[in-house]
Amino acid sequence: MKRHAIIPIFIPHRGCPNDCVFCNQKKITASSGPVNAEDVRSKIDLWLTTLKDRPGLETVEIAFYGGSFTGIPMEEQTAFLEIAKEYKDRGLVQKLHLSTRPDYIDEEILDNLKRLSVDVIELGVQSFDPKVLEASKRGHNIEVVERSARMIKEYGFTLGIQLMIGLPEDSYESCIHSAKKAVELQPDIARLYPTVIIRDTELYDMWERGDHIPPNQEEIIRRTAHMYKILTEAGINVIRVGLKSSDLINDDVDAAGGTYHPAVKQLVCGFLARESLEAQLHQILERSVASEAADRRSGGCRKVSFYANGSSMSEMIGWQGENKKYFTENYPQFSLRFEKDDSLADGQYVCREKE
Numbered sequence: 001m002k003r004h005a006i007i008p009i010f011i012p013h014r015g016c017p018n019d020c021v022f023c024n025q026k027k028i029t030a031s032s033g034p035v036n037a038e039d040v041r042s043k044i045d046l047w048l049t050t051l052k053d054r055p056g057l058e059t060v061e062i063a064f065y066g067g068s069f070t071g072i073p074m075e076e077q078t079a080f081l082e083i084a085k086e087y088k089d090r091g092l093v094q095k096l097h098l099s100t101r102p103d104y105i106d107e108e109i110l111d112n113l114k115r116l117s118v119d120v121i122e123l124g125v126q127s128f129d130p131k132v133l134e135a136s137k138r139g140h141n142i143e144v145v146e147r148s149a150r151m152i153k154e155y156g157f158t159l160g161i162q163l164m165i166g167l168p169e170d171s172y173e174s175c176i177h178s179a180k181k182a183v184e185l186q187p188d189i190a191r192l193y194p195t196v197i198i199r200d201t202e203l204y205d206m207w208e209r210g211d212h213i214p215p216n217q218e219e220i221i222r223r224t225a226h227m228y229k230i231l232t233e234a235g236i237n238v239i240r241v242g243l244k245s246s247d248l249i250n251d252d253v254d255a256a257g258g259t260y261h262p263a264v265k266q267l268v269c270g271f272l273a274r275e276s277l278e279a280q281l282h283q284i285l286e287r288s289v290a291s292e293a294a295d296r297r298s299g300g301c302r303k304v305s306f307y308a309n310g311s312s313m314s315e316m317i318g319w320q321g322e323n324k325k326y327f328t329e330n331y332p333q334f335s336l337r338f339e340k341d342d343s344l345a346d347g348q349y350v351c352r353e354k355e
């Protein structure tokens with residue numbers, strides 16, 4: 001049962017003069033979004049009516065997504081946020097949340113957001129590699145990201161950082177670098193988005209011409225998984241991995257080059273489970289003396305069990321059972337079982353050899 005609900009308000013491409021190669025806001029934000037403050041009010045009212053009977057709901061958050069919120073004229077930001085604040089002041093919602101570009105942050109903007117009770121500011125950073133930012137035509141540099149992130153923290157907002165995987169000029173190394181640089185800025189939350197090549201974007205044209213070849217899915221998952229691990233181990237709450245299908249109008253039509261997958265988070269967590277278990281399995285293999293004895297006792301097929309707690313079981317087994325299949329095919333010398341151990345923490349996987 002979800003105790004937290006988000007009222008998403010999409011402000012597509014409003015105020016954004018940039019042309020990032022991957023972006024087509026009209027497609028990404030399938031809703032065409034509100035055009036004025038009253039649309040915001042009706043949208044919030046509609047959501048609150050839907051949420052009113054949801055049992056166990058503790059917090060409701062209004063989130064302005066979809067563009068560069070603080071890039072729109074100050075009067076419009078104020079008009080949208082005054083309405084949102086009204087709901088917060090009445091206790092109907094608990095948090096106000098927005099996302100924007102790192103170069104649309106300054107003191108005047110932050111003073112206004114503070115006055116209007118905003119809680120969370122997410123920065124669309126995408127990468128900490130200057131080559132990637134340039135090839136993606138982001139139009140801002142790393143220094144501005146660092147300065148804005150620092151200011152957001154100093155003002156006492158919750159800071160979020162969004163990173164993308166698989167942009168032009170991206171590599172495994174630049175992804176790891178980006179995750180580590182993000183950790184240095186100490187955000188509270190993060191999102192990881194493998195790049196989806198959407199029609200009617202410059203990236204789509206680059207892909208069609210063969211100027212951009214996206215990494216294959218396995219590589220994307222490897223990069224995303226290792227970034228996820230770096231961020232979560234640093235105590236950062238990764239609130240989203242991968243686009244939701246509702247973020248696209250029609251994923252069959254709009255996502256090219258096999259770049260959209262509906263279950264990226266499951267693939268990422270399954271990858272990390274497999275990596276952890278495989279490392280432990282190799283340690284068992286290396287304990288050669290013990291293994292020979294165990295081989296003899298079990299008639300040649302050694303018994304090993306993999307354990308996870310109840311909520312991490314599906315990640316251990318892998319999306320559509322792919323980890324189970326992987327281990328069975330690659331380690332025929334073991335008789336493998338996947339078992340539950342609720343004494344383990346979420347995301348902790350343990351491999352034990354049975355006598």
Ligand code: SF4
Pocket residue numbers: 013016017018019020023024025066067068101124
């Ligand atoms: S800054 Fe944001 S809204 Fe503007 S083009 Fe880039 S991704 Fe799209």
